[in-house]
Amino acid sequence: MNPLSFDRHRRLRQTAAIRNMIRETSLKADDFIYPLFVAEGENIKKEIPSMPGVFQFSMDRLGEELAEVTALRIPSIMFFGVPNEKDDVGSGAYHPHGIVQEAIRFTKESFPELVVVADTCLCEYTDHGHCGVIKDGDVDNDASLSLLAKTAVSQAEAGADIIAPSNMMDGFVIAIRAALDEAGYQHIPIMSYAVKYASAFYGPFRDAAESTPQFGDRKTYQMDPANRLEALREAESDVVEGADFLIVKPALSYLDVMREVKDRFNLPLVAYNVSGEYAMVKAASREGWLDEKAVVLEKLISMKRAGADLIMTYHAKDAARWLNQ
Numbered sequence: 509m510n511p512l513s514f515d516r517h518r519r520l521r522q523t524a525a526i527r528n529m530i531r532e533t534s535l536k537a538d539d540f541i542y543p544l545f546v547a548e549g550e551n552i553k554k555e556i557p558s559m560p561g562v563f564q565f566s567m568d569r570l571g572e573e574l575a576e577v578t579a580l581r582i583p584s585i586m587f588f589g590v591p592n593e594k595d596d597v598g599s600g601a602y603h604p605h606g607i608v609q610e611a612i613r614f615t616k617e618s619f620p621e622l623v624v625v626a627d628t629c630l631c632e633y634t635d636h637g638h639c640g641v642i643k644d645g646d647v648d649n650d651a652s653l654s655l656l657a658k659t660a661v662s663q664a665e666a667g668a669d670i671i672a673p674s675n676m677m678d679g680f681v682i683a684i685r686a687a688l689d690e691a692g693y694q695h696i697p698i699m700s701y702a703v704k705y706a707s708a709f710y711g712p713f714r715d716a717a718e719s720t721p722q723f724g725d726r727k728t729y730q731m732d733p734a735n736r737l738e739a740l741r742e743a744e745s746d747v748v749e750g751a752d753f754l755i756v757k758p759a760l761s762y763l764d765v766m767r768e769v770k771d772r773f774n775l776p777l778v779a780y781n782v783s784g785e786y787a788m789v790k791a792a793s794r795e796g797w798l799d800e801k802a803v804v805l806e807k808l809i810s811m812k813r814a815g816a817d818l819i820m821t822y823h824a825k826d827a828a829r830w831l832n833q
């Protein structure tokens with residue numbers, strides 16, 4: 509008999525078959541929401557320098573990309589708009605024929621099986637680059653709410669299946685819920701960016717969406733990365749206001765927050781694996797410093813393990829390809 513007494517964890521790691529049997533979480537193409545940038549103009553397929561493999565598409569080139577997405581059995585996409593003109597109230601965000609509204613209409617006509625998520629924010633459409641309207645040098649919360657609500661209704665009218673507000677104004681969920689209900693869209697769910705940190709990891713996205721704030725930063729509305737309890741308060745407000753899904757963003761540096769939100773609130777949880785997290789892996793893999801496939805699959809499964817039910821990720825096409833192999 510063995511004189512020493514200790515646990516033999518390696519018994520369950522002996523073969524690939526045994527490891528498969530005891531695997532606790534899984535990753536599949538069904539988990540992904542793929543973000544897409546639609547630009548006003550013609551014949552545009554423009555790669556984002558800091559996001560290799562991610563492009564701005566004009567409407568006439570969008571079909572090619574959506575065909576690939578559906579062939580890979582990714583069930584859902586999310587749109588961000590890159591308009592030609594911006595103004596101080598972000599009118600392009602709620603124009604009935606705005607770039608995102610048209611992209612949604614096209615998608616629902618040509619690829620009706622795709623679940624279309626609309627990001628509801630003003631920052632891509634304002635000339636100052638902030639997520640709401642400006643008063644006395646700061647974003648005015650309540651004045652922004654009505655414009656965000658208008659944006660959500662116009663996206664639902666265009667056929668969006670899910671409204672995903674990312675603006676971080678207080679009360680945005682209840683304001684949008686009320687407006688959707690009044691317009692007859694009681695059945696359209698709200699996927700709320702409940703916990704969104706003021707993160708340096710959004711850098712490449714702001715190149716892609718051309719939405720860098722022209723003055724100041726987003727720290728008066730996005731959260732301080734040092735805070736955990738505040739994240740729970742943010743999530744709680746959104747649950748009370750009627751959110752149907754909760755998003756935690758970014759993902760990798762905030763897996764602890766994700767787990768806590770998942771344990772506390774009984775709603776589907778979404779991880780947003782943001783642009784900077786994508787760029788880091790792409791850059792290191794290009795240099796040959798990381799094994800891209802292994803690293804991407806490892807980080808995506810970490811989000812599932814942390815409690816995410818769904819993942820918004822620019823890696824979706826690559827990951828789906830690897831998973832379908």
Ligand code: PBG
Pocket residue numbers: 627629631639674675709710711712713714726781782783784
């Ligand atoms: C818009 C918005 C941003 C992201 C998603 N929606 C940018 C921001 O808040 O600056 C970032 C996504 C990413 O980095 O991938 N408010």
